[in-house]
Amino acid sequence: xxxxxxxxxxxxxxxxxxxxxxxxxxxxxxxxxxxxxxxxxxxxxxxxxxxxxxxxxxxxxxxxxxxxxxxxxxxxxxxxxxxxxxxxxxxxxxxxxxxxxxxxxxxxxxxxxxxxxxxxxxxxxxxxxxxxxxxxxxxxxxxxxxxxxxxxxxxxxxxxxxxxxxxxxxxxxxxxxxxxxxxxxxxxxxxxxxxxxxxxxxxxxxxxxxxxxxxxxxxxxxxxxxxxxxxxxxxxxxxxxxxxxxxxxxxxxxxxxxxxxxxxxxxxxxxxxxxxxxxxxxxxxxxxxxx
Amino acid sequence: xxxxxxxxxxxxxxxxxxxxxxxxxxxxxxxxxxxxxxxxxxxxxxxxxxxxxxxxxxxxxxxxxxxxxxxxxxxxxxxxxxxxxxxxxxxxxxxxxxxxxxxxxxxxxxxxxxxxxxxxxxxxxxxxxxxxxxxxxxxxxxxxxxxxxxxxxxxxxxxxxxxxxxxxxxxxxxxxxxxxxxxxxxxxxxxxxxxxxxxxxxxxxxxxxxxxxxxxxxxxxxxxxxxxxxxxxxxxxxxxxxxxxxxxxxxxxxxxxxxxxxxxxxxxxxxxxx
Amino acid sequence: xxxxxxxxxxxxxxxxxxxxxxxxxxxxxxxxxxxxxxxxxxxxxxxxxxxxxxxxxxxxxxxxxxxxxxxxxxxxxxxxxxxxxxxxxxxxxxxxxxxxxxxxxxxxxxxxxxxxxxxxxxxxxxxxxxxxxxxxxxxxxxxxxxxxxxxxxxxxxxxxxxxxxxxxxxxxxxxxxxxxxxxxxxxxxxxxxxxxxxxxxxxxxxxxxxxxxxxxxxxxxxxxxxxxxxxxxxxxxxxxxxxxxxxxxxxxxxxxxxxxxxxxxxxxxxxxxxxxxxxxxxxxxxxxxxxxxxxxxxxxxxxxxxxxxxxxxxxxxxxxxxxxxxxxxxxxxxxxxxxxxxxxxxxxxxxxxxxx
Numbered sequence: 001x002x003x004x005x006x007x008x009x010x011x012x013x014x015x016x017x018x019x020x021x022x023x024x025x026x027x028x029x030x031x032x033x034x035x036x037x038x039x040x041x042x043x044x045x046x047x048x049x050x051x052x053x054x055x056x057x058x059x060x061x062x063x064x065x066x067x068x069x070x071x072x073x074x075x076x077x078x079x080x081x082x083x084x085x086x087x088x089x090x091x092x093x094x095x096x097x098x099x100x101x102x103x104x105x106x107x108x109x110x111x112x113x114x115x116x117x118x119x120x121x122x123x124x125x126x127x128x129x130x131x132x133x134x135x136x137x138x139x140x141x142x143x144x145x146x147x148x149x150x151x152x153x154x155x156x157x158x159x160x161x162x163x164x165x166x167x168x169x170x171x172x173x174x175x176x177x178x179x180x181x182x183x184x185x186x187x188x189x190x191x192x193x194x195x196x197x198x199x200x201x202x203x204x205x206x207x208x209x210x211x212x213x214x215x216x217x218x219x220x221x222x223x224x225x226x227x228x229x230x231x232x233x234x235x236x237x238x239x240x241x242x243x244x245x246x247x248x249x250x251x252x253x254x255x256x257x258x259x260x261x262x263x264x265x266x267x268x269x270x271x272x273x274x275x276x277x278x279x280x281x282x283x284x285x286x287x288x289x290x291x
Numbered sequence: 292x293x294x295x296x297x298x299x300x301x302x303x304x305x306x307x308x309x310x311x312x313x314x315x316x317x318x319x320x321x322x323x324x325x326x327x328x329x330x331x332x333x334x335x336x337x338x339x340x341x342x343x344x345x346x347x348x349x350x351x352x353x354x355x356x357x358x359x360x361x362x363x364x365x366x367x368x369x370x371x372x373x374x375x376x377x378x379x380x381x382x383x384x385x386x387x388x389x390x391x392x393x394x395x396x397x398x399x400x401x402x403x404x405x406x407x408x409x410x411x412x413x414x415x416x417x418x419x420x421x422x423x424x425x426x427x428x429x430x431x432x433x434x435x436x437x438x439x440x441x442x443x444x445x446x447x448x449x450x451x452x453x454x455x456x457x458x459x460x461x462x463x464x465x466x467x468x469x470x471x472x473x474x475x476x477x478x479x480x481x482x483x484x485x486x487x488x489x490x491x492x493x494x495x496x497x498x499x500x501x502x503x504x505x506x507x508x509x510x511x512x513x514x515x516x517x518x519x520x521x522x523x524x525x526x527x528x529x530x531x532x533x534x535x536x537x538x539x540x541x542x543x544x545x546x547x548x549x550x551x552x553x554x555x556x557x558x559x560x561x562x563x564x565x
Numbered sequence: 566x567x568x569x570x571x572x573x574x575x576x577x578x579x580x581x582x583x584x585x586x587x588x589x590x591x592x593x594x595x596x597x598x599x600x601x602x603x604x605x606x607x608x609x610x611x612x613x614x615x616x617x618x619x620x621x622x623x624x625x626x627x628x629x630x631x632x633x634x635x636x637x638x639x640x641x642x643x644x645x646x647x648x649x650x651x652x653x654x655x656x657x658x659x660x661x662x663x664x665x666x667x668x669x670x671x672x673x674x675x676x677x678x679x680x681x682x683x684x685x686x687x688x689x690x691x692x693x694x695x696x697x698x699x700x701x702x703x704x705x706x707x708x709x710x711x712x713x714x715x716x717x718x719x720x721x722x723x724x725x726x727x728x729x730x731x732x733x734x735x736x737x738x739x740x741x742x743x744x745x746x747x748x749x750x751x752x753x754x755x756x757x758x759x760x761x762x763x764x765x766x767x768x769x770x771x772x773x774x775x776x777x778x779x780x781x782x783x784x785x786x787x788x789x790x791x792x793x794x795x796x797x798x799x800x801x802x803x804x805x806x807x808x809x810x811x812x813x814x815x816x817x818x819x820x821x822x823x824x825x826x827x828x829x830x831x832x833x834x835x836x837x838x839x840x841x842x843x844x845x846x847x848x849x850x851x852x853x854x855x856x857x858x859x860x861x862x863x864x865x866x867x868x869x870x871x872x873x874x875x876x877x878x879x880x881x882x883x884x885x886x887x888x889x890x891x892x893x894x895x896x897x898x899x900x901x902x903x904x905x906x907x908x909x910x911x912x913x914x915x916x917x918x919x920x921x
Contacts, residue, residue, distance in 0.1 A: 025437050033406070033411050036421075037414045115542055117500075186651035191664070196664075208655045220405075251413060264413065
């Protein structure tokens with residue numbers, strides 16, 4: 001099929017047909033999930049009772065302290081995970097920018113965590129830090145501490161953040177490596193020639209030119225971390241819930257689909273606005289300063 | 292300090308970190324999976340007293356591991372084939388045609404990646420219940436297929452865009468009909484792309500947790516959900532170790548094949564998100 | 566403006582390969598010096614060593630008497646014009662030009678003055694707030710130059726800056742660049758492989774080969790008095806022959822024996838040995854009418870091929886079957902295969918190096 005022979009209505013019809021099985025299905029799924037969530041949050045499609053328009057679920061949940069605690073917690077996890085992942089990835093991407101003996105192997109090894117499924121990563125993690133895990137055994141064995149430490153399920157969610165960074169830093173590295181390597185060496189040399197030291201070159205040349213990639217990484221990592229359930233369940237604090245965990249608990253343990261729908265929408269809103277805010281903030285910091 | 296000297300120090304540092312970051316966790320997992328069921332490994336032993344595959348055979352015989360494996364490895368190929376089939380027309384449009392609204396369509400194609408997995412899992416499930424569809428296998432197949440369509444579309448679009456127009460024209464000029472044109476101009480370029488897309492969707496389906504968990508529990512298990520059952524309050528370390536290895540090893544092998552197939556940054560970016 | 570001293574600079578790779586071999590050049594302040602040579606001769610390496618991007622293995626470099634050998638690029642008083650222009654894509658023309666002054670903490674008023682001056686000098690005032698992607702190749706090249714000039718450096722280094730421009734633009738920009746340099750008096754070190762460019766622009770040329778400086782001199786010196794076969798052949802066309810010195814005349818002219826017979830050569834330089842190479846350029850020979858009275862430096866040759874160029878004709882003539890044809894430039898056309906009488910001007914023959 002030669003693209004140039006298609007015009008007007010005929011083209012539109014063929015395009016629609018082509019897009020239907022792929023895009024059409026996606027639109028259907030995503031659309032129905034969102035519609036479902038919104039409708040249920042307002043009382044419709046009630047699976048455990050009458051379907052009646054009601055704002056009670058919204059007012060109830062929004063007044064519930066547990067919801068807001070989860071929102072703050074998930075926001076915290078998401079921000080820290082995204083920023084730390086990117087902050088670790090930048091120096092590594094710059095180090096690996098010019099090939100040297102062994103750089104290809106290092107690059108491959110660093111991307112290995114991407115091949116490990118999240119649950120397995122969580123298991124490996126708690127295996128190491130649990131009461132009888134490797135870390136404690138090693139420290140006791142070396143005589144550095146006398147009794148094992150309780151590291152698992154720490155109160156602040158450091159375990160979850162660590163897992164998020166472990167899982168996501170390679171992804172940030174992937175995006176940033178591509179962006180950093182697309183900067184022509186001459187441009188960095190020119191900056192140096194004009195008097196810019198290493199830090200100056202990073203702030204004024206590398207950051208602005210890799211901004212889009214950094215924003216992409218931040219947004220995707222943020223959204224993933226904000227909606228996390230499994231890391232939270234396995235390695236997260238017991239006293240606080242993540243938004244996804246709270247949502248599932250409300251639905252599964254209390255059978256309140258409508259309230260769960262409210263939480264779902266809050267989760268999606270938080271993920272979206274938080275990530276966009278992060279991207280905007282980074283844009284302002286990097287491009288806002290005029291050199 | 293010269294650059295090579297700095298590099299050497301950094302490489303040494305890096306290898307230490309990698310050792311802690313990757314090697315030890317995996318070594319621990321392997322050790323734990325080989326702990327003999329009759330000789331528990333506990334403090335103060337530095338190493339397990341006895342290593343055997345006893346745990347593996349016991350799990351196979353007594354737990355639902357076999358069932359979970361059967362489910363996962365039946366789901367995944369089915370999902371992969373369906374996803375590729377459904378993605379082909381859209382990938383063709385993205386890769387070879389230009390039209391108004393293309394950017395919007397491409398944006399839509401990425402939406403499943405952006406919505407939180409648990410939200411999709413929960414409300415897709417409630418949708419299914421509302422529609423009266425209670426077959427869990429079917430539900431997960433459909434869910435997985437649509438969830439991983441973005442990967443298939445992305446990889447196949449790139450493949451389609453690499454088909455050379457002049458080859459198609461030459462074939463046509465030499466009198467080839469649509470089918471022959473397809474096999475001589477399109478297929479050679481598409482083959483690695485199709486294979487890569489199949490692999491990536493397969494891997495994603497095997498690893499997928501949220502939908503399998505929400506929709507499947509408690510009676511329909513997949514490998515990730517059975518792993519989760521050993522990680523919760525019921526933390527049985529050796530079992531978890533066994534299932535982890537079952538999950539990771541084929542995964543790594545397939546990913547290596549995938550990387551070799553595509554050999555391009557673009558494709559790995561799509562597939563590596565995990 | 567600053568003077569540059571390159572003292573016995575060498576750069577040797579670990580495997581023994583000498584990229585730069587004992588280079589010694591003294592560049593007075595304000596000079597336009599060109600590094601000329603074929604690919605791989607080391608000219609770009611030398612330029613980047615001056616800028617500070619390539620460390621050297623031995624030797625020193627001094628700017629105005631200050632030893633800069635150990636200084637990193639950001640601390641040297643040099644500014645470079647890159648072959649790829651290397652404009653910062655995310656900064657406007659003004660942003661690019663002011664990058665260097667900002668880095669060096671030049672105060673705001675001075676910055677504004679420099680920007681204005683430099684934009685006027687390269688005739689880009691109207692484009693000050695445009696991004697590099699909105700400019701043509703020639704305009705980008707001028708921004709690169711303006712950016713270097715805004716630093717008010719002692720030395721500006723040019724890395725084949727015109728090679729990405731089309732021929733017509735190149736000629737024009739060449740003249741503009743030279744005019745700017747002459748007007749402002751900054752020292753320029755210019756790298757090119759285009760010998761016409763080197764001859765047209767430079768105060769002095771360094772002809773390089775295999776990491777060594779083969780000859781340093783003004784364009785005239787290089788062209789009229791090449792030191793060896795490589796230089797003679799690299800700049801313009803040259804006819805090179807072996808010669809045996811057989812004597813000297815009363816008027817100082819040397820008598821030599823060559824494949825063209827006995828010739829006389831009037832040269833300011835002494836021959837290096839008894840057996841040397843000599844060369845003459847195609848335009849140094851003329852076709853003389855048959856039976857002419859002039860007897861010195863006349864020889865017969867058969868016309869092998871000719872190419873009419875308009876103002877002159879390029880001839881290839883053969884004297885003996887074992888020697889390659891000689892190249893002669895003269896007016897008019899000849900019959901192929903015909904024998905002609907040619908005379909080589911004795912004052913235009915040059916002594917080259919000794920025959921090994």
